[in-house]
Amino acid sequence: MTPLERSSSAVGADWPPAAQAAVPARVPTVDVSVVIPVYNEADGLQQLFDRLYPALDAMARDRALTYEVVFVDDGSRDRSAMILSDRYRARPDVTRVVLFNANYGQHAAIMAGFERVRGAIVVTLDADLQNPPEEIVKLVDAMRAGHDYVGTIRRDRQDAAWRKTASRAMNRLRERITHITMTDQGCMLRAYDRRIVETINQCREINTFIPALAYTFANDPIEIEVGHAERAVGESKYSLYALIRLNFDLVTGFSVVPLQAFSLIGALLSIASAVLVVVLALRRIFVGPEAEGLFTLFGIAFFLIGVTLLGIGLLGEYVGRIYEEVRGRPRWIVQAVLERRSDEPRSPAAT
Ligand code: UDP
Ligand code: MG
Numbered sequence: 210m211t212p213l214e215r216s217s218s219a220v221g222a223d224w225p226p227a228a229q230a231a232v233p234a235r236v237p238t239v240d241v242s243v244v245i246p247v248y249n250e251a252d253g254l255q256q257l258f259d260r261l262y263p264a265l266d267a268m269a270r271d272r273a274l275t276y277e278v279v280f281v282d283d284g285s286r287d288r289s290a291m292i293l294s295d296r297y298r299a300r301p302d303v304t305r306v307v308l309f310n311a312n313y314g315q316h317a318a319i320m321a322g323f324e325r326v327r328g329a330i331v332v333t334l335d336a337d338l339q340n341p342p343e344e345i346v347k348l349v350d351a352m353r354a355g356h357d358y359v360g361t362i363r364r365d366r367q368d369a370a371w372r373k374t375a376s377r378a379m380n381r382l383r384e385r386i387t388h389i390t391m392t393d394q395g396c397m398l399r400a401y402d403r404r405i406v407e408t409i410n411q412c413r414e415i416n417t418f419i420p421a422l423a424y425t426f427a428n429d430p431i432e433i434e435v436g437h438a439e440r441a442v443g444e445s446k447y448s449l450y451a452l453i454r455l456n457f458d459l460v461t462g463f464s465v466v467p468l469q470a471f472s473l474i475g476a477l478l479s480i481a482s483a484v485l486v487v488v489l490a491l492r493r494i495f496v497g498p499e500a501e502g503l504f505t506l507f508g509i510a511f512f513l514i515g516v517t518l519l520g521i522g523l524l525g526e527y528v529g530r531i532y533e534e535v536r537g538r539p540r541w542i543v544q545a546v547l548e549r550r551s552d553e554p555r556s557p558a559a560t
Contacts, residue, residue: 245278256338277304358401360391391421478513
């Protein structure tokens with residue numbers, strides 16, 4: 210059953226929210242937390258600050274909400290960490306910075322941010338301004354209307370054509386093999402209820418895909434359209450290899466259908482081979498031995514070897530994930546955190 214089905218099923222209003230109550234949520238002390246992973250974004254950060262903070266200040270004023278921004282520096286090798294610490298000094302009342310010692314990936318960075326958020330509503334945003342910070346308020350409004358997960362669909366997505374095509378194909382594949390219904394899985398501007406974030410914090414998954422993970426816990430998700438722009442500066446931090454890895458995480462982390470499909474293919478191939486053996490045996494008895502057809506044989510053998518290797522690789526993907534999980538090593542190491550303790554007095558904000 211998908212979360213969407215669950216939300217519209219017969220669970221009446223008089224049922225206590227048992228599934229939600231099972232997670233003891235720390236008491237949120239601000240209304241909205243915005244979590245932003247940062248990896249080598251030094252050239253674009255100032256532009257981000259210039260749009261993000263006014264947008265959030267306007268939201269705080271118009272909606273009478275409090276907010277915080279949690280930046281997670283994912284082991285940047287440029288000046289990002291320094292720029293973030295300057296930002297913390299400029300707005301310590303609403304800014305917190307988590308510093309990784311190395312690059313653990315966007316989703317690990319977001320999870321580390323999740324572990325530290327103090328907000329009742331948690332919004333994730335990329336640092337590259339592809340998703341306009343001005344849209345955050347739309348997500349917050351949808352959350353305040355009662356939804357526990359606000360997904361997004363990029364209006365007029367501005368990315369390379371090959372990425373859009375590949376992403377559509379992956380979207381379709383994921384739709385088929387998991388129960389997760391997301392129109393646009395790649396867009397990271399999303400809002401989550403605090404309870405969902407607490408549940409994600411309990412998962413301790415190493416290679417995961419946050420929007421999908423959150424979706425499996427959502428009771429009342431909704432999707433809204435948001436704008437999309439080209440990267441303000443710099444290049445995508447995802448190499449082709451990193452993108453492929455991320456998609457493997459999405460497929461193998463949320464479904465065992467690929468393994469099951471492979472068993473099925475294996476079974477069909479075995480039956481087909483058995484038929485071939487019988488046909489060849491009969492032919493040899495009644496017609497005589499075959500000398501021709503060497504390359505056909507090679508062709509068939511290579512195909513089967515290819516299928517076998519693919520199967521071993523697929524199995525390896527799952528085994529590798531299990532191995533990483535059972536080692537139980539820390540998922541990341543936080544080198545430093547810049548934040549004001551919650552008992553420190555608040556000072557009037559400077560900009
Ligand atoms: N990012 C990260 N760690 C990484 C790669 C990316 O924290 O290893 C951050 C990056 O700084 C940005 C966000 O994740 O804020 C999305 O990255 P990017 O814009 O490069 O991805 P794309 O939009 O091309 O999918
Ligand atoms: Mg981007």
